Amino acid sequence: MTVLVTASTTQPPTLNDAVYSGLQLIENGERIRTCLQCGTCSGICPFGHLMDYPPGKMIAALRAGAFERVVNSDSVWMCVSCYACTQVCPAQIPLTPGLMTRAKEEMLLAGNVPEELQHALQFSQRYGNPLGESPRKRAAWTKGLDPPATILGKAKRPVDVLWFVGDYPSYHPRVQRTARALAKILAILDVDFGILGREEQSDADSQRLAGERGLFEMLAEKNGRAFAKYQFGEIITTDPHAYNALKNEYPALGISYPVRHYTQFLAERIDQLKPHLRREVKARITFHDPCYLGRANGVYDEPRALLEAIPGVTLVEMFHHRQTSLCCGGGGGGMWLDGFQWEKARSRISEWRVQEAIKVNADILAVACPYETPRFEDAVKTAANGAHLVVKDIAELLAESLDIEEE
Amino acid sequence: MNIVVPINFVPDLVEEFSIADSGKDLDREWVSLMLNEFDDHAIEQAILLKERTDAEVTVMAPDVEGVDDALATASARGADRLIKLEDDFEAGASKHALARAYAAAIPALQPDLVLTGVQAHDDLDGTVGPLLAEYLGMPYVGYISGVEIGDGAALVRKEYPGGLIAEMEVMLPAVLGIQAADQPPRYVAFSKIRQAMQSAEITELEAEIPEDAGAAAVVRMYLPETGERAEMIEGDEEEVASRLVELFEQAGIL
Numbered sequence: 001m002t003v004l005v006t007a008s009t010t011q012p013p014t015l016n017d018a019v020y021s022g023l024q025l026i027e028n029g030e031r032i033r034t035c036l037q038c039g040t041c042s043g044i045c046p047f048g049h050l051m052d053y054p055p056g057k058m059i060a061a062l063r064a065g066a067f068e069r070v071v072n073s074d075s076v077w078m079c080v081s082c083y084a085c086t087q088v089c090p091a092q093i094p095l096t097p098g099l100m101t102r103a104k105e106e107m108l109l110a111g112n113v114p115e116e117l118q119h120a121l122q123f124s125q126r127y128g129n130p131l132g133e134s135p136r137k138r139a140a141w142t143k144g145l146d147p148p149a150t151i152l153g154k155a156k157r158p159v160d161v162l163w164f165v166g167d168y169p170s171y172h173p174r175v176q177r178t179a180r181a182l183a184k185i186l187a188i189l190d191v192d193f194g195i196l197g198r199e200e201q202s203d204a205d206s207q208r209l210a211g212e213r214g215l216f217e218m219l220a221e222k223n224g225r226a227f228a229k230y231q232f233g234e235i236i237t238t239d240p241h242a243y244n245a246l247k248n249e250y251p252a253l254g255i256s257y258p259v260r261h262y263t264q265f266l267a268e269r270i271d272q273l274k275p276h277l278r279r280e281v282k283a284r285i286t287f288h289d290p291c292y293l294g295r296a297n298g299v300y301d302e303p304r305a306l307l308e309a310i311p312g313v314t315l316v317e318m319f320h321h322r323q324t325s326l327c328c329g330g331g332g333g334g335m336w337l338d339g340f341q342w343e344k345a346r347s348r349i350s351e352w353r354v355q356e357a358i359k360v361n362a363d364i365l366a367v368a369c370p371y372e373t374p375r376f377e378d379a380v381k382t383a384a385n386g387a388h389l390v391v392k393d394i395a396e397l398l399a400e401s402l403d404i405e406e407e
Numbered sequence: 408m409n410i411v412v413p414i415n416f417v418p419d420l421v422e423e424f425s426i427a428d429s430g431k432d433l434d435r436e437w438v439s440l441m442l443n444e445f446d447d448h449a450i451e452q453a454i455l456l457k458e459r460t461d462a463e464v465t466v467m468a469p470d471v472e473g474v475d476d477a478l479a480t481a482s483a484r485g486a487d488r489l490i491k492l493e494d495d496f497e498a499g500a501s502k503h504a505l506a507r508a509y510a511a512a513i514p515a516l517q518p519d520l521v522l523t524g525v526q527a528h529d530d531l532d533g534t535v536g537p538l539l540a541e542y543l544g545m546p547y548v549g550y551i552s553g554v555e556i557g558d559g560a561a562l563v564r565k566e567y568p569g570g571l572i573a574e575m576e577v578m579l580p581a582v583l584g585i586q587a588a589d590q591p592p593r594y595v596a597f598s599k600i601r602q603a604m605q606s607a608e609i610t611e612l613e614a615e616i617p618e619d620a621g622a623a624a625v626v627r628m629y630l631p632e633t634g635e636r637a638e639m640i641e642g643d644e645e646e647v648a649s650r651l652v653e654l655f656e657q658a659g660i661l
Binding site: 105108109111113115118121122125126127132133134136212213214215218 | 421422441591593594595596597598599601
């Protein structure tokens with residue numbers, strides 16, 4: 001490959017050269033030189049029409065030595081890191097993990113960061129979670145669980161499974177219900193699991209995809225040190241973003257453990273789970289593929305298998321599903337850019353998605369990512385003809401079907 | 408042009424507080440400290456002035472938990488000099504005492520401008536800015552939301568209630584109480600802060616918290632008590648909402 005900046009260059013490399021040559025050093029990064037400028041990426045991007053520099057045009061800008069213009073525009077903050085562009089690129093250029101994330105990193109270094117995102121990043125730095133909640137209260141959601149959750153720092157014994165609960169399931173009042181549902185399922189399956197409690201930090205994958213590489217590394221290292229203190233067989237995550245980080249990003253920092261999303265973990269135990277699923281959930285359910293379970297990591301079948309195991313369920317597909325799934329709008333920092341993106345778009349991706357669920361006459365929109373329940377529930381509130389639509393995490397639907405009393 | 412920014416740390420409201428056994432202070436064991444938000448703006452204002460006028464910015468802080476990180480962050484933002492005042496500030500110091508400690512250290516820096524946050528949520532005995540100005544013998548203007556440097560003077564924008572703004576000229580040197588910087592504090596990438604944590608030079612300066620700085624004494628500190636006339640509505644969301652509707656109907660609002 002060509003290194004654009006050589007030692008004989010007397011001038012310091014320009015930002016454009018540094019970014020363009022740097023991008024070619026990442027995995028499959030050299031493919032950026034094979035971009036045909038076909039525009040498929042920009043066309044499929046849910047917010048591409050609102051960007052001054054959607055992926056294809058950004059590559060053209062890099063080739064023209066005009067990356068400064070990209071940094072001076074704020075429209076890259078419309079990118080929700082959903083992998084739609086990466087999925088369809090005929091040259092298979094790592095657009096989401098490479099190009100778009102690098103552009104956000106430069107925006108961040110230049111201090112060109114929308115204020116609402118700034119808060120989430122500062123909170124992550126200070127408290128280890130983007131919600132700005134007390135780190136001491138990270139395990140507060142477990143209060144009243146029966147059997148009580150094992151917190152590794154207190155139990156001081158090896159466990160089979162370390163459950164990485166995640167930011168939103170730990171703190172967000174709506175998503176805590178998902179965490180409690182999953183705890184119930186793990187208990188009924190006699191899974192010997194433990195959680196890190198206040199030692200758990202944000203997985204920081206969305207902060208990384210919002211351009212905060214340094215913050216990501218700091219939080220990953222803290223998580224790594226916590227993992228190293230305990231003995232466990234594998235890690236499961238509630239959050240596909242945490243799964244993505246632990247599987248694909250942490251190993252490069254020397255933090256390497258077997259990890260699965262909880263839908264994969266439960267799907268493996270589906271025969272053990274099925275006899276417990278006695279209560280009918282009579283509903284038309286449609287499943288929203290989370291970007292970081294589906295497109296980014298190829299997990300499509302396990303969530304569907306779990307839903308189909310629930311008696312009474314009719315599973316229907318929305319127009320966009322599996323590889324073509326539409327983002328909920330929360331990825332890549334989108335979770336903390338609602339106001340910014342609303343000002344530019346005057347609509348939300350989550351609202352489009354909810355309309356798709358209504359169109360297939362679904363009673364329940366099933367999800368498997370902690371960002372999605374609050375986002376879609378908010379979207380339902382303003383959706384025409386959507387009042388009947390219920391949003392539930394797969395874990396919540398499974399827990400409902402368990403033949404035990406609801407809390 | 409020398410700008411000095413004495414910063415201060417306040418209890419982080421994210422944590423729940425309890426009262427110390429003495430009944431006169433927070434239980435400091437469980438308090439985590441964070442940079443006072445208005446001081447954050449004071450730092451930003453200083454850096455903005457540096458970018459416009461080539462001023463030299465010194466940030467000064469008492470030695471408490473998190474001070475090194477806060478000073479490194481200030482350095483990553485562009486502060487030139489970092490000073491840490493050494494004494495037992497961790498146990499809490501009154502604003503009078505803090506201002507005295509700053510006032511002892513600041514003259515040696517020959518400042519043209521001292522920028523402080525206009526207030527802090529733990530200001531029990533007054534705010535640092537006016538006290539400091541008194542001890543330094545400098546003029547003070549507070550509630551500032553914009554500063555321009557002129558010839559031997561600063562042109563400042565002072566906010567009044569009701570949306571009124573005054574432009575004032577202040578002879579230098581002066582102490583300003585910053586309500587808000589010209590623009591909100593800019594984000595500093597963590598990689599830059601991390602670099603600064605390794606490279607920033609922090610000067611440690613012996614300080615002394617005066618025994619009797621003239622602050623009002625706290626007689627008793629306690630949590631707000633429920634008044635007899637208040638009805639605390641208990642129950643889940645549904646019950647609370649129904650009771651509220653009932654009360655609004657009784658009051659003729661609904």
